[in-house]
Amino acid sequence: MTKIDRGVRYPVSCRLNGELVHGYAENRLLLSDFLRHEVGATGTHVGCEHGICGACTVLVNGLPVRSCLMLAVQVEDCDVQTIEGLALADGSFNELQSAFNQRFAAQCGYCTPGILMTLQHLKNQNRDFSEQEIRDALGGHICRCTGYREIIDAAMDVMGAGSRQTDD
């Protein structure tokens, strides 16, 4: 049984985008705040803090979750992937990010990291998706700038039927 008293800064470590990171967190520190303020990975954005807008979406052990609805102390020994981990080794955009760039799918960029993490999860499943499947997966994300058309087009470029290249 792990007990963490209130007010105590507790050591937390996890594998963030493949690298071991360490930080300190009170038990009530949200995962979103831990990533942003303790680790300095500010690519994960905070929108509503009640689990609806999707801006804070990250992958924990491969699955998209709301980092505003998790406590930092809950990711001890977990794999966490954030937007910072999507770029290729040389720092260039990955396929999804490139498609977003090509398609004007990001305007202010506030919702973009959360949406890209959900789409990356779909891409990791290595199959084709229909437009409706992509819409349903993105139903948990709010964007105020784009109207979603370009976002879906970018996702379809990468994961729609007939779109996928051989692995890279």
Added chain:
Amino acid sequence: MIGDSTPQGQGHQTALTQIVADELGISMDDIAVNLETDTQKDNWSIAAGNYSCRFAPASASAAKEAAVKVRQKMTRIASSQMNVPAADLEFKDGWIQSQSNPDNRLEFRRIGGLAHWSPSSLPDDMEPAVRETAHWSGPELTPTTANDEINTSLAYGFAFDFCGVEIDPDTGRVIIDKYVTAHDCGTIINPGLAEGQIRGSFASAIGATLYEEFVYSGDGSFLSGTFADYLIATPTEAVDPVLVHTEQTPSPYTRLGAKGIGEGNQYTTPVCIANAVADALGRESIELPLVPSKVFEWIHAEEETPPPKQTVQQVKWDDSGTISSGGALQINADANSIWSVLVDPDRLARVFPGCRSLLLTSDNVYQGVVDLGVGPVSGTFDAFVELSDLDPPHTMTLTGKVIGPLGTSRGVGIIKMIDAGKSTKIEYSYQIGLSGTIASVGGRLISGAARVLINRFFAALVVEMNPDVSQDQKKHSWFSRFWSGRSRKP
């Protein structure tokens, strides 16, 4: 290039890069645009910021002017360096070259560098460095008249929308079958950016038309305080408009002929859809948003299927955000005994849900501290209760207020006691209003929570009247009576 247009994703850097690249004949990769404005040290203007469709007409015009000034200065320098008339020079692919003899050319960056590093090579009357600033304002934007009239817009974009909607008569849901929108915004600087503005504006307008509403109760309490109640369209609700690309009519007043485009559908779309719904329903007046429950009642004026028999008191929510309801129950005690509980502070304290303390502060006025909670939501509140319109042992009115960190509730209840032989029938009706956090985030659950607390009050009253009855009996038999109780409507 630096400027004061402070974008939040509209793509100003891209558009400004294009303008400079076109004017100076250089690659977009060789241009940096920095729009981090600090009015303490940077130039600013009435268009500083990003609003009222000012970027394409105004900021882009200033950018063009500044780029032209840079070109003019570099032309003079190149003309003197290359010994060629200014009129013969063109800026192309990173070179400044003679049109009549293209081999006679210098790199753009060489001329630029020369102006900074070798000012003595410049023409005599010329200042060193190449850095030009342009402020732009349309001369047509004249000051306010004596009658306080002003034309605040230099350029007017045009939009034309039409749409077809279907309304499901069983649910009141409005479905956009097809929406077509055409825009003339003058010169389009970047088609991808322009389309992004149209689609974003349209999505926002769909929200205003079908989903989004700031709801307030009559006392000003905000009721739609989370994204569970303030509804923004997600990809599953989004509608894709058909964009018609018309010929563009350049504005005669802006430097590039460009007008704004970001606002358009915010004006047209709610009206277009509302008109379609008015057409479908034959209705003169349409109120947005088109909440299905509201549209349903426009279609079906009366509820056609009446109740088969007397039914449970409905909970009504009136325009002021007050919940009203009521009920009835029977207690095995005479009316006088029950009355004496209600007017005795110590006994009332035992009956009032979660009451920690209750003191009589003046005639029939009580003050106390209560712990109130339903399920996981709970808090400690200051409570104020006043009894009035006392007609012992028949009727009384209770007026109360509870105040706490989660919000405030004000309520009025009327209790009527009717002799029924050895027992008493109690009929009650109440009105409760809520404000504060609990009202703005807990909307859906308020009426249920109110009912739970009222029922706890009466359950405790029963226990107070029948202390000999065993705990289990109290819990099951008396409680189940409340839940299935019938009453008349007020």
Added chain:
Amino acid sequence: MKPPPFDYHRAQTQDEAVNTLMDHGSDVRVMAGGQSLMAMLNMRLTQPKIILDISGIHELNYQTESSSYLSFGAGVTQAQALNNARVVNEVPLLGQALPYVGHMQTRNRGTICGSICHADPSSEIPLVLATLGGEIVVRSKTGQRVIPIQDFQIGLMTSARRPDELVVSARFPVARPEQRFSFSEIARRHGDFAIVAIAGCCDGKTTRIGVGGVADTPAVREWPCLEPDQIDDALNELAWDLGGYDDIHASARYRRELIRKLGRDQIERIQNDQD
């Protein structure tokens, strides 16, 4: 919008969890997926002394089947249930309802049992369990008890779990070959809380309809299979019995109308469906 201070206990085993509950009772709020609790904590609508995190109890992450029910341990997420082909086949009503529960991202953490304990009147999972007549298993230091769902969900966001008890599993009756099921919901947007949700099942002799989003708990009614001219009256009586309530999304009348309309579609579908 940050949680207030609390003490945090993370249990590795059921015993550890039950000990915490025995020692601290109503000072504890149990957190499984946290999708409801964390939102409330962030808004400080609830300020518990102790949060007991049971999401790490591996022994509670099971989906097992007997001849009569499919049992979900308290650690099973909604996504895990939805991805389990046995759920779709053996408890079709749950398979039909789960896509309406929140969004993919919240289903990756939110649990089947947690949703039932939270007992929100607009939630789909408690409605399904009530309509099917399932059970909840709770454990305390003194032992285990099985509670039929109608005795477990006793009020608005209130369950019969005692402060020293841990819900360890939910049992969903497995479909019999003669049963037909149907689920439908009206909400403002996909994934939103239901304005009205209706779950139905029919085995050729009896028709059961469960209504969510209207009363404080799922309202379940059972009739012998209804003749076409009996359906409207039965649903009208149910609609007025529940009454409905006004809120910013829908009026009481609208809820009653949906019960009549959706209910009719459901009953026709499950009574007439020949496979």
